[in-house]
Amino acid sequence: MNAADLLVRCLETEGVEYVFGLPGEELEDLLFALRDSTVQFIPVRHEQGAAFMADVHGRLTGEAGVCLATLGPGATNLLTGVADAHLDKSPLVAITGQGSRERLHKESHQALDIVHTFEPVVKWNTQITDTQSITESVRKAFKLAEYEKPGATHLEFPEDVAAEQVDGEPLPQRERVRRPDPDAGSLTRAADLVAAAERPVVLAGNGAVRTPAAARLAELVEHAGIPVVATYMGKGAVSDRSERSLMTLDSGPNGEASTAIERADCVVAVGYDIAEHDPRSWNPDLDKSIVHVDHEPAEVYTHYNPDVELVADISAVLRDLRGRLDQRDERSWWHDLRERIVDDVRRKPEADEPFSVKGTLPYLREVMADADVLISDVGSHKMAIAQQFPVYEPNTCIVSNGLASMGIAVPGGIAADLAIESNVVVATGDGGFLMNAAEIETATRLGLGYTIVVFNDDDYGLISEKQLENTGDQFGTELTNPDLELFAESFGIESDRPETWAEVETALDEAVPSNEMSLIEIPIP
Incomplete structure (x- = not known):
């Protein structure tokens, strides 16, 4: 077998089910090794989405999510999602391709020093330069990613190393190292x-x-x-x-x-x-x-x-x-x-109240089971969800708050829907939604079914709120958006734009328990 085959056998030994990523020329041997393995390679639409999927997979399962990208721009596109996992303490292993070692000592097409680029946002990373180090490197990457406190690790795999012939056996998993009892x-x-x-x-x-x-x-x-x-x-x-x-x-x-x-x-x-x-x-x-x-x-x-x-x-x-x-x-x-907090989060809006995130949350909580998972993107809606959405079981409300990166929700929904049996809802603003909305195609290609709720205020609303609070004015935050109903339907998924609170309740009641992909747009004045 070649070195790529051995690396993939190591992934199988680690129990990896999915690798989220984009193909690249330097990944050719690795991709064909994945094709012939028990690991499912999931091509996505952007490397950032792949890293967010691995991030959310790690948070929900406790097992390291794996993302894959090629050299240069592929690797740098992974960086935000890897950094998010690093600060949110989510186990993740990133694998990036690289050009042949013989051209890395000089300026070369797409070649960057990715190991040093990743160094500030991972627990450990290395370039695999010797086929004999593959089994140890993969085992170390997973051990450190999953060890408390968990986080991200990174392996760079040059294409000439991947193609070399090799003998070897993956190192077996062992029980995770346990902290001692307190003194x-x-x-x-x-x-x-x-x-x-x-x-x-x-x-x-x-x-x-x-x-x-x-x-x-x-x-x-x-x-x-x-x-x-x-x-x-x-x-x-x-x-x-x-x-x-x-x-x-x-x-x-x-x-x-x-x-x-x-x-x-x-x-x-x-x-x-x-x-x-x-x-x-x-x-x-x-x-x-x-x-x-x-x-x-x-x-x-x-x-x-x-x-x-x-x-x-x-x-x-x-x-x-x-x-x-x-x-x-x-x-x-x-x-x-506590009584005042509970009364506040349970209060439903009056029929003539304008749409708001806060007003939507009691309806959403009512239709979601305790074990259903809500994934929040980052923005003003995140603040409302964090403060107003009751949660009844651990790890059923995923909020990015270490790096607090916009764009996590839609790809995160893919990872969640693959990882759990319960229903999944993602909540996002229009800003964060369009950053990774292309991953809806990935979701439909996989036959997944979760609900996307887009709170649309045509603005980077949280930044506007901060600016108004600090200066009394706002600048640089206003947006325009496509027709999100038509946008959703172009992917072949159901969409709805309710106009009353009664229609919001109906739309959520129909979409959340469904096994179909759907998008609900709630315009925020």
Whole structure:
């Protein structure tokens, strides 16, 4: 076999089901090796879409998603999606082609130093220069991508190496390395801080839904009577049906969740990355004791300087911390805040109210099952979803908030629909939608069926909001759009543009449970 065959056999050993990517001349041997394997190669319409698909696959399954691109512009087009996986802690392995090694020492057609280009946005990457290193390189790429905290890795595969004849066997997978249990001294100090606090709060981050920690977290907060505020990426760590849930930072008509964390005298941060939400916003006066629970030590930051760091398996920490805390049920200081949050997110708009993202979400939540997955693109609608959309199970609301890259929703829907049995809905603005709308063709070619909801305000709305808030004026944000109904129908999918709230309800009720691709455009005045 040639080296490309061996690399693909390694992918099979890693359990890879899909490789999302674009073909290229330098990938010829690798593509034909994929054709003859159990791995399904999915040609997409843009490399950024391929990386977003691998990103969302990794977040939903915990197994590294794989994306593939050729050298030069193919590789650089992957970069945004790879960086998104890096900051959102999503396991991803990127593979890029490269020209023959004999021409890389000089200026050459499409040749760039991709390994160094990728270096800031991956946990590890390498150029495979020796066929004997293939099995180790692939195993290392997957091990590091999937190891907590997960992220992206990258392999560059020159075409002359891919064509070489080779003998070898893939390295077998092993159990993932497990963090140790927490040390008793740190647990005791953390439990003492929480027990002494009058108003403790749990801040649930991305790591609380990414790992199997959610069940342990629910047990802890129920036992200890502690409310939970989630980051945007921590939605669902504790079900929003729980009386302990205050939804996410900034939830509530008057920021009731922020009020709770402002009043807190002790914050237990579980799986929290400061890239998710700047701690300056909830700890501006440095007046809270902080317990850091995560797989890695806390970042050094003035506004996030924990009193105790429990660096260990998150589930084990939560289990042992629960055992050191007395059972209590003190709701007096935060229960009214929850009531106002719940009343706000459940309120449906009056018939004569103009369309809004916030008004749409109660209808969407009503038609989606608990296990259905909502993927949010980035924009003003993301803020409403993060703050107003209740989530009842971990990892059922995918929000990009590390890199916060526009364009993730439509390709992310493809990965989600391939990965799960439940229904998938993607929510996007007109700006983010048209960045990767061509992937609708990929979805229809694969026979997938999910619902795309486009909130259309003919504007980069979130930027306009910020400009108006800061200066009283806006510039450079206005857009024009095609007829999105006709655009959708050109791909052969169902489309709808409701004109009343009753029609919004009907359109969602018909589209979400369906197995067909559909697009619903909601014009936002």
